[in-house]
Amino acid sequence: xxxxxxxxxxxxxxxxxxxxxxxxxxxxxxxxxxxxxxxxxxxxxxxxxxxxxxxxxxxxxxxxxxxxxxxxxxxxxxxxxxxxxxxxxxxxxxxxxxxxxxxxxxxxxxxxxxxxxxxxxxxxxxxxxxxxxxxxxxxxxxxxxxxxxxxxxxxxxxxxxxxxxxxxxxxxxxxxxxxxxxxxxxxxxxxxxxxxxxxxxxxxxxxxxxxxxxxxxxxxxxxxxxxxxxxxxxxxxxxxxxxxxxxxxxxxxxxxxxxxxxxxxxxxxxxxxxx
Ligand SMILES: NC(=O)c1ccc[n+]([C@@H]2O[C@H](COP(=O)([O-])OP(=O)(O)OC[C@H]3O[C@@H](n4cnc5c(N)ncnc54)[C@H](OP(=O)(O)O)[C@@H]3O)[C@@H](O)[C@H]2O)c1
Numbered sequence: 001x002x003x004x005x006x007x008x009x010x011x012x013x014x015x016x017x018x019x020x021x022x023x024x025x026x027x028x029x030x031x032x033x034x035x036x037x038x039x040x041x042x043x044x045x046x047x048x049x050x051x052x053x054x055x056x057x058x059x060x061x062x063x064x065x066x067x068x069x070x071x072x073x074x075x076x077x078x079x080x081x082x083x084x085x086x087x088x089x090x091x092x093x094x095x096x097x098x099x100x101x102x103x104x105x106x107x108x109x110x111x112x113x114x115x116x117x118x119x120x121x122x123x124x125x126x127x128x129x130x131x132x133x134x135x136x137x138x139x140x141x142x143x144x145x146x147x148x149x150x151x152x153x154x155x156x157x158x159x160x161x162x163x164x165x166x167x168x169x170x171x172x173x174x175x176x177x178x179x180x181x182x183x184x185x186x187x188x189x190x191x192x193x194x195x196x197x198x199x200x201x202x203x204x205x206x207x208x209x210x211x212x213x214x215x216x217x218x219x220x221x222x223x224x225x226x227x228x229x230x231x232x233x234x235x236x237x238x239x240x241x242x243x244x245x246x247x248x249x250x251x252x253x254x255x256x257x258x259x260x261x262x263x264x265x266x267x268x269x270x271x272x273x274x275x
Pocket of ligand 1: 008009010011012013014015032033034035059060061062087088089090112145146147148189190191192193194195196197198
């Protein structure tokens with residue numbers, strides 16, 4: 001049976017890294033983004049060249065109507081959603097000290113990163129529950145791309161950190177709720193990845209990386225995250241879990257700590273499933 005993955009923000013950066021890896025594993029792709037379809041034609045053609053069906057669904061995940069529209073169109077045109085990758089995310093338009101953060105910037109970042117992720121997950125989770133009731137053997141999962149900022153405090157972009165910490169709880173909540181349906185919910189917390197989002201701070205991080213910021217002295221690439229997501233989507237970790245209350249640590253303890261991903265020394269990417 002055809003497997004369909006919906007990837008938000010899948011036409012560039014980390015999302016594209018994930019899309020490229022999933023298409024190699026023969027997933028059909030529903031790629032979401034806010035840009036006009038004309039702007040992503042080349043990327044869609046590249047993904048399609050690998051064989052599987054690839055469709056683009058324009059829409060802002062921060063808007064309720066857009067979310068409904070995206071999910072109902074994917075369902076109508078592609079038949080199902082087996083994997084949801086909540087990757088779309090934004091940084092504040094302007095980095096400001098938390099003593100000066102504006103309500104406008106707070107709402108802007110939270111509206112996409114947290115509210116959008118929560119309610120898109122809710123929509124797709126309901127769809128997946130129905131799919132699992134029809135065919136319990138079929139593997140479905142949800143993968144949230146949060147950030148090391150879920151645990152590391154950066155006082156010049158507090159709203160971003162709060163949105164990513166909140167995404168950690170979105171993961172925990174849906175993992176706990178969907179456990180009875182055998183739908184794992186994972187989270188990847190990337191470190192410093194070379195994308196448009198980090199282009200503006202490239203020189204700063206080039207220097208920090210030279211000075212021992214990360215375990216490996218290089219930028220992470222979207223493909224590094226793509227490989228992790230593809231492994232999760234492939235169903236290789238069906239029984240990964242972290243006991244509620246445990247915080248991510250740079251070393252693994254217990255059955256839940258399965259992957260140490262590129263990131264800073266303080267908080268490395270991880271994924272988990274609450275049973
Ligand atoms: N880069 C890093 O170092 C890093 C580290 C940790 C976590 N992350 C997280 O990883 C994710 C991807 O980041 P990135 O670096 O790849 O960013 P990016 O290069 O700026 O790409 C962001 C993607 O999200 C899409 N997007 C933005 N707002 C959206 C909205 N309202 N609705 C739907 N799609 C939307 C964009 O769509 P368009 O292409 O149509 O504009 C784009 O495809 C984000 O959640 C980010 O917070 C990044």
